[in-house]
Amino acid sequence: MHIVIAPDSFKESLSAGEAAQAIHDGMARILPKAHFTLLPMADGGEGTAQSFAQQLGGDFHTCQVTGPDFSSITASYVIVPSQRLAIIDVASASGLPLLAHHQRNPLHTTSLGTGELIRAALAHDVDEIIIGLGGSATTDAGAGILVALGAKLLDSQDAPISPTGDGLGRLAHLDLSQLDPRLKRVRLTAACDVDNPLCGPQGAATVFAPQKGASPEQVRQLEQHLHRFASLCRYQLGKSIAQFAGAGAAGGIGATLGGLLDAQLVPGVALLLERSQATPYIAKANWLVTGEGKVDAQTLHGKVPAALAQVAKQFDVPVVVLAGRVGDDCEALYERGVTTILPIQSGPCDLQHAFEHTAENLRRTAENVARLIAAQSEQ
Template sequence: MHIVIAPDSFKESLNARHVAQAVEAGMAPILPHARFSQLPMADGGEGYAQSFLDQIGGERYHYEVTGPDFRPVTAEFVINREHRLAVIDVASASGLPLVPQNVRNPRHTTSLGTGELIRAALDHDIDEIIIGLGGSATNDAGAGILTALGAKLLDGAGHPITPTGEGLGALMTIDLDTLDSRLKAVTLTAACDVDNPLCGPHGATTIFGPQKGGQEEDIRVLEQYLHRFASICHLQLGQSVCHFSGAGAAGGIGAALGGLLGARLEPGVDLLLSRTQAHSLLANADWVITGEGRVDGQTQHGKVPAAIASIAQAYQIPVVVLAGSVGDDCEALYQQGVTAIFPIQAGPCELSDALMNSKKNLIRTSENIARMIRLSSHRATTA
C-alpha cells in the first residue's frame, strides 16, 4: 500500500514538513507494511520556499532585512542552481507573525524586507524568482518592495514617502526609471492563493486588513490610500493595477509585482505541482492524506487540500483531509474529490492549547485513520 502525505502547514503551529512527519508517525505503526511518501505543500504563503526545497532541492540563504515593523529580522530564501531559480516567501521577511499581536496595524507595516530579499537574490546567477505572496503583515501595495528595488515613491515636496500603507497617503509621484537594472534579466513569478483585486469590497484592505490588526477607521483610510496608489499608477505610468485577479494578494504586493514589475501571477499550489514530481507521485498512490490548519468554504478556492483532491479524483484515489478546525460550507470539497474530513482536536479548547498540541493531535488522529484504512483493506482482501 502506497500512502502519499501532502499537507499544507498548520499556520502558527507546524510547517508542512512537520505536519507530514506527524501524520506518518501516527500511521506507520498501524500500517507497518505500507510505503509512505511525504509531499509537503504550500499555496504561496508561509513555507512556500521550503516546499520547493523539500521537493527539488537547493540551498537556503539567510539575510538580515527590515521587518514589517521596521525592526531587523533574519529572513531566508532558497536557491536551486540546477533550475537557476530563487524562491522567496513574503512571510519570511514581512509576515504577520513577525509583529507582536498587541501592536499589529497594517497602516504602519512595510514590505521593505521582501524587496531586500529580492535584491539579494539578484546577486546570484539565476533566471527566475518565484515569490510566495501569502501571510503578509502589510497593506502597502508593495511600496516597500518597490523602494528596496530602487523605485522612487515621492511626496508633494519630492521627498521619499515612508513605504507603508499610511505612507501611501502622501504619495504624489512614482518613478520606476531607477529600478535595479538586473530585474530586466530575470523572470518574476508571483505565487498567490487568492484572486482578490487591489481595491473595493473584495480588495486587499477590506478582506484581509482586519486579520492584520486593522480597525474600522484603519480600513477606511487604507482603502482610500490604495485607490490613490492605483490612480497614480494609471495616470503617471499608464498601468492598471487595481482590478486584475490577485492584485490584492499580500496587502497589494500582487499589484506592484504584476502591474508594475511584469511578474506573472499564478495559483501557488498549481505552480508548485507543475514544477515538481507531485503528479506522478499522486497518480501511484492508494490513499492520499492532506490537510491545513482550518478547512472551510474558502478551502475550495485554490487551497492545498482542494488542489490535491482534484488531482487524486482523476485517478479515483481516496483523499482524507486533516484540519485543526472545520468551518462551514465544506460540502463542495466532497464534489472535488475529498473522501472525508477529520478535525484533529479531541474536544473544545483554547486556540493556544490547540496550537501547542497540534503534533500530538495529528499523530492520534492519523493513527485512527490508519486503523480505518487497515480495516477497509482487510475486508477488501477477504471479500
C-alpha cells in the same frame, strides 16, 4: 500500500514538513509495512520556499533585512542551482507571525524586507524568481518592495514617503526609472493563495487587513490609500494594477508585482505541482492524506486540499483532509474529490491550546485514519 502525505502548513503551529511528519508518525504506528511518500505542500503562503526546496533540491541562504516593523531581522530564501531558480516567501521577511499581536497594524508595516530578499536573490545567477505571496503583515501595496529595488515614492514636497499603508496616503509621485536593472534579466513569478483584486469589497484592505490587526476605521483609511496608489499608477505610469485576479494578495504586493514589475501571477499549488513530481506520486497512491489549519469554503480558492483532491480524483485516489478547524460550508469540497474531512481537535479548546497541541492532535487523528484503512484492507 502506498500513502502520499501532502499537507499545507498549519499556520502559527507547524510547517508543512512538520505536519507531514506528524501525520506519518501517527499512521506508521498502525501501518508499519506501508510505503509513505511525504510531500509538504504550499499554496503561495509561508512555507512555499521550503516546499520547493524539499521537492526540487535547493540551498537555503540567509541575510539581514528590514522586518515588517522596520526592525532588523534574519530572513531566508532558496536557490535551486540546477534550475537557475530562486524562491522567496513574503512571510519570511514581511510576515504576520514575525509580529506579536499587539504590534500588528497594517497602517505601519512595510514590505521593504521582501524587496531586500529579491535584491539578494538577484545577486545569484538565476533566470527566475518565484515569490510566495501569502502570510504578509502588510497592506502597503508593495511600496516597500519598490523602494528596496530603487524606486522613488515621493510626497507633494518631493520628499520620500514611508513605504507603509499609511505612507501611501501621502504619495504624490512615483519614479520607477532607477529600478534595479537586473530585474530586466530575470522572470518574476508570483505564487498566489488568493484571487482578490486590490480594491473594493473583496480587496486587500476590506478582506485581509482586519486579520492583520486593522480596526474598521483603519480599514477605511487603507482602502482610500490603495485607491490613491492605483490611481497614481494609472495616471502617471499608464498601468492598471487594481482589478486583476491576485492584485490584492499579500496586502497588494500582487498589484505591484503583476502590474508594475511584469510578474506572472499563478496559483501557488498549481505552480508547485507543475514544477515538482507530486502528480506522479499521487497517481500511484492508494490514499492521499492532506490538510491545513482551517478548511472551509475558502479552501476551494487555490488552497492545497482542494487542488490536490482535483488531481487525486483523476486517478480515483481517496482523499482524507485533516483540519485544525472545519467550517460548515465544505460540501463543494466533496464534489472536488475529497473523501472525508476530519477535525483534529479532541474537544473544545481555546486557540492558543490548539496551536500548542497541533502535532499531538495530528498524530492521534492520523493514527485513527490508519486504523480505518487497515480495517478496510483486511476485508
